[in-house]
Amino acid sequence: MSMEQIVFYAFAAILVAASVAVITVRNPVHAVLFLVLTFFTSAAVWMLLEAEFLAITLVLVYVGAVMVLFLFVVMMLDINITVLREGFIRYLPVGIIVALVVVAEMAIAVGPKYFGLEHFAEPARHMADYSNTKELGRILYTVYVYPFEIAAAILLVAIVAAIALTLRRRPQTKYQNAGWQVATRRNDRVRIVKMETEKKES
Amino acid sequence: MLEMLQTVWSGIPEILQIVLKIVVIVVPIMLSVAYLTLAERKVIGYIQVRIGPNRVGPLGLLQPIADGLKLVLKEIIIPTNSNRFLFLLGPIVALAPVLAAWAVIPFDDTLVLANVDAGLLYILAMTSLGVYGIIIAGWASNSKYAFLGALRSAAQVVSYEIAMGFALVGVLIAAGSLNLREIVLAQQGSVIHWFWLPLLPLFLVYFISGVAETNRAPFDVAEGESEIVAGFHVEYSGIAFALFFLAEYAAMILVSVLTSVMFLGGWLSPFEGIPILADAFTWVPGIVWLLGKTAVFLFMFLWFRATFPRYRYDQIMRLGWKIFIPITIVWLLVVGAAVLAEIGPWFD
Secondary structure (H helix, E strand, O other): OHHHHHHHHHHHHHHHHHHHHHHHOHHHHHHHHHHHHHHHHHHHHHHOOOOHHHHHHHHHHHHHHHHHHHHHHHHHHHHHHHOOOHHHHHHHHHHHHHHHHHHHHHHHHHHHHHHHHHHHHHHOOOOOOOHHHHHHHHHHHHHOHHHHHHHHHHHHHHHHHHHHOOOOOOOOOOOOOOOHHHHHOHHHOOOOOOOOOOOOOO | OOHHHHHHHHHHHHHHHHHHHHHHHHHHHHHHHHHHHHHHHHHHHHHHOOOOOOOOHHOOHHHHHHHHHHHHHOOOOOOOOOOOOHHHHHHHHHHHHHHHHHOOOOOOOOOOOOOOOOOHHHHHHHHHHHHHHHHHHHHHOOOHHHHHHHHHHHHHHHHHHHHHHHHHHHHHHOOOOOOOHHHHOOOOOHHHHHOOOOHHHHHHHHHHHHHHHHHOOOOHHHOHHHOOOOHOOOOOOOHHHHHHHHHHHHHHHOOOOOHHHHHHHHHHHOOOOHHHHHHHHOOOOOHHHHHHHHHHHHHHHHHHHHOOOOOOHHHHHHHHHHHHHHHHHHHHHHHHHHHOOOOOOOOO
């Protein structure tokens, strides 16, 4: 077995184990941390596929930002685990059937009949000076420029919509205007009064 | 002698070679961290008209060693009802990404461990992982103070990462590459050619975001000792606490090195392009310039801490979201236009 294969199987094993743990561990915070591990190891597997841009972006965006916020929320939830597990046995048969259907579908779709080597040839190895990042950028901004721009516009609209939904101006809300605070001078706030000393009347 | 060393080197198995290279980078970082703590205490001491540590060894030079030894020998206390595994994992997760990021830093024209094409992205990804150590530590401690510190830190780091990322996009546009070595080479010419001038707003935003990202004063609400005791590491003792300390200082050095590499020409000599001085200083190895520039930024970290009072939490958020992000977006447009128009001496 070559070094690359050892690395691949090590990361693949961790990936599968971690993703199983995500749905089996009881503690939701542990589940999120296992999801982080899953993302991280799948990034390593992508790296072996010479897709270093996607791999690093996965770590940067999902692990570095999305999962931090996710963890943030999950940590603050007060989840009662016994309540969550109440209907486990009752829903188990339905769950098993759904799981089997999904497995069967995956086996058909990803199996050798449609996804085998004769349909998709093994990708060619690239030289050390091949830049996946550059290639990706080139194809994204030439061949796929319209889908890319449309997706970007949709995301922007989503951001604006999310902000608009939470932005409510209530009259009793107090907020600070940093410009006023900085522009304030001493004389606006303090008045020094000079007084003659008064003698106590005898 | 040199040939003998080369034959010995090529005789070592490849894995051991990689480990040795890592050791050669990590050991100096750890030593720098140790002496950065001493420098911090000395510099802040002199700023506050004190002497600072001067008892251990000549001029107090052995103080970091004594501190390290003390921390190693102390007992690690694990709080009751805390999550033992995650409690011990926290400090490790805090330190590991900071050290991993050094793999792509070019110390010299040829002196770099991994000359990766996506180096800038890799750096961003690694620095964004450091927050996990803080969050895990804060949650696993089973302490309200630690948890509050972790939440503050998480919100702050995520906010400033955006501004930081945009600032790096500016560098990417200006240099036309994600490779850190090529970013430095794109700044060749003279001090004027360095990116600090065309990217001045991004330079300032990047460095200030770096201070915020490392949770250093005046952005150290995650520790906030006057409100939440010591924040996320309040329950830690001994070597576990020392690892957080190492991580924070190693991150400071990393941010300083990155600022010098991306905006101040990395290993390039500041006398380049000046007729007589350039020739007079050609014998200085590039790494000396890089370390000199880094030291300036490290001094600024210490200077900030001695000068500014801590930001209030809402002020931090306002600065990050409402000031830095708009500045970077506007300047990205400016840089893009300048690159298109090929404005000299940077983009022609």
